[in-house]
Amino acid sequence: MRIFLQIILITIALNCTGQIFNLETEFQPSFLPGSNLILQDDGKQCFLDLKGETFSEHCIITDLQLVDIKSFLNHYQFKIKVNNDTLGTITKIENGDTITSYLRSMGTDGIGVNGKLIRDNLTKKFKFWSPNKGTANDSLIVLLFKLMNRNLKEAKTVNYLEQLKQYFRFELGLKKLSDSPLTYKLYGSITAHEEDELNTFFKSLPLDSVLYFDMSNFDSMGTMFYPTFRALCERNKNIYWLNCSAGALKQLNEIGISPSRIR
CATH class of the missing domain: 3.30.1560 (Mago nashi protein)
Structure with a gap:
């Protein structure tokens, strides 16, 4: 087919x-x-x-x-x-006339x-x-x-x-850059919409291999994700964070990532 x-x-x-x-x-x-x-x-x-x-x-x-x-x-x-974007319609009859109202999604950001x-x-x-x-x-x-x-x-x-x-409803800002050494890139922002995907991805990572994360185009994440990042670094002591943007560096420091792992 x-x-x-x-x-x-x-x-x-x-x-x-x-x-x-x-x-x-x-x-x-x-x-x-x-x-x-x-x-x-x-x-x-x-x-x-x-x-x-x-x-x-x-x-x-x-x-x-x-x-x-x-x-x-x-x-x-x-x-x-x-x-705006039309989300749907509501149709009702008033005084014998059919009136259709459009539900719209508005925004400025x-x-x-x-x-x-x-x-x-x-x-x-x-x-x-x-x-x-x-x-x-x-x-x-x-x-x-x-x-x-x-x-x-x-x-x-x-x-x-x-x-x-990041302005569209896609998945987590993530891409694999290399298999050897295993290197990923996290970019944009991480929000509650990507929580499940982030958790699934972190759980899939090997525990005994050296891992690199390119953070050069990373913006920010909610503090709700700090425990998730800490847990990942506790499970694998060989994770390194590369080319960190100002936002990434600030939040990795707040999480408590060892400076020796930030390159």
Whole structure:
């Protein structure tokens, strides 16, 4: 079944050969500089471009990498919403008239996303605010991050994407950097939403191996996690914290991590 679906998606992409595809997306996070993403297929070449205040990265990609996003946008409902997302509706009848009220999620400390798709001389625009997990807008963001994470490799760009990712409802800011020596990177902030994931991850770590954590792009965590970090360091005396940001260094000191383990 998977192979059959892949064939269908590839067929769709091939049918679009020669058609102009240009997707521009602007990210406007509340407490992080904004950025602009461009995905383009002019029928001859495909590229991905991301620009921000302190970085700019351009890379050539294959047309097959755009298959999923093109297929998704064929059915995506392009809408303009300012600083809110519709959560649901309440319908009631008053004086014989049907009245529909829209439940919305409002905010000033999230992220605004807006953009436009140019396809075969047709332009469609979209705009939304901090999408809820499982919505179509959330699915769009997941696809965009999949493309960016796969192709953008420069250090400044990667660090920015890690921070930008915190504005969406993804998982714990964690990635494996190396198997030998075993090295992970913790980035962004850890909140109550990631508590279970953090506990599961820490429990999965070996107790008798040297472990390294890159903390160069770490922001903060609630003090509720201090006992969890202390317990991890008690179980394994060979854990070292590398390239600590100011926030990471402050909190590791508050936790009581030995200075000899902070490098």
